[in-house]
Amino acid sequence: MSLTPRFLAGAAPAAIRANAPGRLDQEGTPSLCLPGGSPHLRRLLTAAALVLCGALATGAQAQATGDLGLVVERASGSLLVVDQSERARLGRIEGLGDLSHASLVYSPDARFAYVFGRDGGLTQVDILERRIVARVMQAGNSIGGAISDDGRYVAVSNYEPGGVRVFDAATLEMVADIPTGGKTIGLVDIPGTRFVFSLWDAGETWIADLSGATPQITKITGMGRNPYDALVTGDGRTYIAGLFGEDHLTALDLWQDSPEPQPILPGYAHGREGLPVYKMPHLEGWALAGTDFVLPAMGQHEVLWVDARSLEESGRTSVHGQPVFAMARPDGRHVWVNFAHPRNDTIQVIDTLTKKVIHQFKPGPGVLHMEFTPRGHEVWLSVRDAGKVMIYDTETFEKLREIEAESPSGIFFTARAHKTGL
Amino acid sequence: MNKAALILALVAAPALAEPDAHALERLVKQDCGSCHGLTLKGGLGPDIRAQALAHYEAAALQAVILDGVPGTPMPPWRPLLTDEEAAWIAEYLLDGDRE
Numbered sequence: 001m002s003l004t005p006r007f008l009a010g011a012a013p014a015a016i017r018a019n020a021p022g023r024l025d026q027e028g029t030p031s032l033c034l035p036g037g038s039p040h041l042r043r044l045l046t047a048a049a050l051v052l053c054g055a056l057a058t059g060a061q062a063q064a065t066g067d068l069g070l071v072v073e074r075a076s077g078s079l080l081v082v083d084q085s086e087r088a089r090l091g092r093i094e095g096l097g098d099l100s101h102a103s104l105v106y107s108p109d110a111r112f113a114y115v116f117g118r119d120g121g122l123t124q125v126d127i128l129e130r131r132i133v134a135r136v137m138q139a140g141n142s143i144g145g146a147i148s149d150d151g152r153y154v155a156v157s158n159y160e161p162g163g164v165r166v167f168d169a170a171t172l173e174m175v176a177d178i179p180t181g182g183k184t185i186g187l188v189d190i191p192g193t194r195f196v197f198s199l200w201d202a203g204e205t206w207i208a209d210l211s212g213a214t215p216q217i218t219k220i221t222g223m224g225r226n227p228y229d230a231l232v233t234g235d236g237r238t239y240i241a242g243l244f245g246e247d248h249l250t251a252l253d254l255w256q257d258s259p260e261p262q263p264i265l266p267g268y269a270h271g272r273e274g275l276p277v278y279k280m281p282h283l284e285g286w287a288l289a290g291t292d293f294v295l296p297a298m299g300q301h302e303v304l305w306v307d308a309r310s311l312e313e314s315g316r317t318s319v320h321g322q323p324v325f326a327m328a329r330p331d332g333r334h335v336w337v338n339f340a341h342p343r344n345d346t347i348q349v350i351d352t353l354t355k356k357v358i359h360q361f362k363p364g365p366g367v368l369h370m371e372f373t374p375r376g377h378e379v380w381l382s383v384r385d386a387g388k389v390m391i392y393d394t395e396t397f398e399k400l401r402e403i404e405a406e407s408p409s410g411i412f413f414t415a416r417a418h419k420t421g422l
Numbered sequence: 423m424n425k426a427a428l429i430l431a432l433v434a435a436p437a438l439a440e441p442d443a444h445a446l447e448r449l450v451k452q453d454c455g456s457c458h459g460l461t462l463k464g465g466l467g468p469d470i471r472a473q474a475l476a477h478y479e480a481a482a483l484q485a486v487i488l489d490g491v492p493g494t495p496m497p498p499w500r501p502l503l504t505d506e507e508a509a510w511i512a513e514y515l516l517d518g519d520r521e
Contacts, residue, residue: 074460075460098459098460098461100455100459100460100461101456101459101460101465118459118460118465119461141459141463141464141465143465143466159464159465159466160464183466185466200466226495228466228495244495276490276497276498276499276501277495277497278453278456278497278499278502279453279456279457280456280457280466280495341452341453341456342502366452384452
């Protein structure tokens, strides 16, 4: 197999487009508003249709998506459509295949989501009509994706076959295939219609620029052994890869013409026994807390703090177990941490100023993910084995609501549509 | 206090004597599945479906589960599992007829 990326002329994977009944966004007049029959009946029907269409235009079609979201139901291959303001579930979209470890991104208008299934499925769903728009099986084994800054391209990171495939967001036709020869992780979008991702086996980070006629690839070697996940900061400048095989993380300054790997937190576990990791930590774009990045340690029950400007260590916080997510509340004032098996029933909240744990509680068995409301006043937690999403006030820590869900995992609010690197 | 301890002992006793198949099956799917995939066909960790493990003796697989594979992300499960539970999981994984 050639390792040269290429734009493709046609759709390599078969794209199955679902029927789109009464789509109002393309023709202006929906098909259901076209009457037939006798002239008299037609006039009556036209009048009725105009009334109906008027109602649709100001009613259902005026539904805004800004405070909606999707919850992945990992075992049943479905998504819950939720309303963050109402703290309610609105409906369910089914038929998305294997959604264990699934994630998703939103179109710029926050109407469509692109869902990355573990089984290689890439599915476009319409959250207003609550249905699948299109679905392709684009690989055998996948691990997340990203959408370009202009909303034109959706990229998927694959384990098998290893590499990144890029799809037209409107049609799900493959437009570029970037084989890497191995498992590919840590895929993010950055400004300039570019994607960044890392190679588990080769310890490289590649930047794919899709702004021109053909994709341009920049390869950065020497990132370190076995990068397992990565994040990019909200400004798209700093890419940080977590390493399984080394006692540090590696940062890249993507504003440089030739980014150089910079080890950060060197030897953070030196001289200490590595503790078993029963679930790999996640690095995600919610890392900036005040003037520091906050990162989960690997094999140590610690959260690590790095000065965002100098990339020097600025502190450590001992925590309850192997951290999985260490997520800054959107204002950065607190950091919420969940943990790997067998301590995944617990949440700890750390104060950013003192770097001390200020609150600990047990929402229930299998806390897999957290999602803050865009300004951080509430947080939604998926509690897999309780079959519930739990909503908490982030100041008082009071539980506000529980929502029934089948083995919930990732929670994604549409505000992500407007953030780089999520 | 004594009463609570007694109840705990009574509840825990059968689990120690015989692996809890339901709990272990769940552990395989959810927790082994973190790396090997919910369907065990592989993720960051390799495929661990029966055909992929066919070259393993059950005892060797039990040892891998208990002690992990140094230098790889496969952790030792000894802190969390008994020998009997690891043996049960090894047999479970090697059973190609299971569906």
